[in-house]
Amino acid sequence: MKDIILKAENISKQYRLGQVGTGTLSHDLNRWWHKIRGKENPYLKIGDTNDRSTKGTSDYVWALQDINFEVERGEVLGIIGKNGAGKSTLLKILSKVTAPTTGNIKSRGRIASLLEVGTGFNGEMTGRENIFLNGAILGMTKKEITSKLDEIIEFSGCERYIDTPVKRYSSGMTVRLAFAVAAFLEPEILIVDEVLAVGDAEFQKKAIGKMKDIASGEGRTVLFVSHDLAAIRALCLKTILLNNGTIQMISDTDTVINSYLDSSASEELxxxxxxxxxxxxxxxxxxxxxxxxxxxxxxxxxxxxxxxxxxxxxxxxxxxxxxxxxxxxxxxxxxxxxxxxxxxxxxxxxxxxxxxxxxxxxxxxxxxxxxxxxxxxxxxxxxxWDDENVIGPKKGWGSTYAKTEWIY
Structure with missing residues (x-):
């Protein structure tokens, strides 16, 4: 039996272009009138697909459409796709930052999210105070947070500034502390967006190592969005490819990345x-x-x-x-x-x-x-490839080529 910890069922998200919220009052009244009569939202039948490169014909756009997938406990799932494919929208729905237009999310356990620099941090509070604040949001007791406090501070590398208001932190320091809080306060599901790209190379390596430990050693689940395909390969066994708000492929990571690169390849200069x-x-x-x-x-x-x-x-x-x-x-x-x-x-x-x-x-x-x-x-x-008499390199052989002689 699979131990499913997170399940997305028919998730769709619709936005009205140029509007905050659902649109005009007349549209809201129309939705309400259909709802009390037990009828479907009339605006679910309209809307363009999420293609940012085209003008479109409707004021409504589907940022996501009919997203279905399951995540097992201890799995590290990668999510890739071009800018505007719907990756961040999906993570916000999974994190319950925003609600889906249709469909639902089923999860078991606490979810910690790193979606943007400083998400969930109060700039007026110190780093130490924010650790306790974030822990409380995750449902942890003060005693549990205190037991992890030294590890969090040491991992973040912000010890000298831990009692300084976070508003004085650089974006890199904020990410360091936010990741340390999310990683050490033991959520069952950790959701990480492109935010780690803000950190320096040393911290990115450290963070990816910690995510590996979280999944393999501690049996917790990680959802990881990144444009760094090398990091996705290193961390994720399975990956989702999003395109224009829909799932184009779910498979093992190498297969998905190769398909993504082939689809975006340019034969022309x-x-x-x-x-x-x-x-x-x-x-x-x-x-x-x-x-x-x-x-x-x-x-x-x-x-x-x-x-x-x-x-x-x-x-x-x-x-x-x-x-x-x-x-x-x-x-x-x-x-x-x-x-x-x-x-x-x-x-x-x-x-x-x-x-x-x-x-x-x-x-x-x-x-x-x-x-x-x-x-x-x-x-x-x-x-x-130049030489038709030699079998060309396969994917995964790396980028560099050297003509080699084999001497017997």
Whole structure:
């Protein structure tokens, strides 16, 4: 028998665009009139799907539609999807921050949520007071909270400021304390949104390790939303893929992530419109496919002002947003000097050491003391496998490629 701790049944959430609440008084009266006659809400029959990229024909939109899934005790469930897919709306419903338009949530046990920086914290109260406040909200006694207090403070790394009002904390410190409270006050279900991305790398690693311990060692349940697909792979055995407010797939994490990456893959080279302070354009050879192991080159254009002793660098990220390759002029003891009227520099990589996949190129220009210009993900490109005589790399083999000789 499955030990189901959380169940979503036919969850849908409808919003009226441009309105706070349900809309106009006439709409509310119409709903009430249908309700007392035992009839269905008339506005459930209308509304567009949750596609943020289209104009739509209705004032109503379904942020979520017909969401059904179960979560077993001790399971770590990932939830992924593009921006606007409905991930945060779903978590707010699961956390009972907002109610669904239709459907219901069945849960067994206390739920702790980390949805936004500072959620549930009182800025006028100290960190220590907020620990007790959050514990009380979770239904814990003062004695239970006191027994965990030292562990919470130590994990958060905010001991020096624990008796300082939270309104004086940085966003990173607030997240540290909020996560420590949620993790150590032993809720049966822990819901974590993208909020951990606010913390530094050391804390993110620490938090993911703690979530693993919570699930595997303590048998508690975690729902984890993140755009960091590497973290989802490391933490979750099963994942939900949301698209336009509906569940597109529920399966093992590798299958879901591969499907998500395939659906968002671009076969074409995309150079975004660049309006940098100094960098004005990026140019690549037209209609040229980019292959593993071959030459990869591009040109960067600058405005016509003079530039002396600057350093230009690039960063390439893979489909998961992880940095896989970078270089800058400073590494080579070079400086970028551009005279009035000269506004172009070429970049050439003789043998591109990337496996097939989708990548992005970012550019950074600095003078050593501060950044002159930053263009994040300015170019989106796809790398193809070059050698038809060799079996191409499989998914999960990583992003980097090196031509290798096997010597007997």
């Amino acid at each position: 995309v150079i975004k419109k660049n309006e940098g302070k100094v960098i004005t354009n990026i140019e690549m050879p037209e209609k040229t496919q980019i292959f593993s192991g071959r030459q990869f080159s591009f040109s960067i254009y600058f405005n016509n002002s003079e530039l002396t002793r600057a350093s230009l660098g690039y960063l390439i990220k893979n489909e998961s947003g992880q940095a896989v390759m970078a270089a800058n002029m400073h590494q080579y003891g070079q400086n970028l000097t551009i005279n009035q009227g000269q506004n172009k520099i070429g970049v050439q990589i003789d043998h591109l050491p990337l496996n097939p996949g989708n990548y992005s190129l970012s550019l950074y220009l600095s003078n050593g003391a501060f950044d002159l210009d930053i263009l994040e993900d300015a170019v989106l490109f796809n790398v193809f």
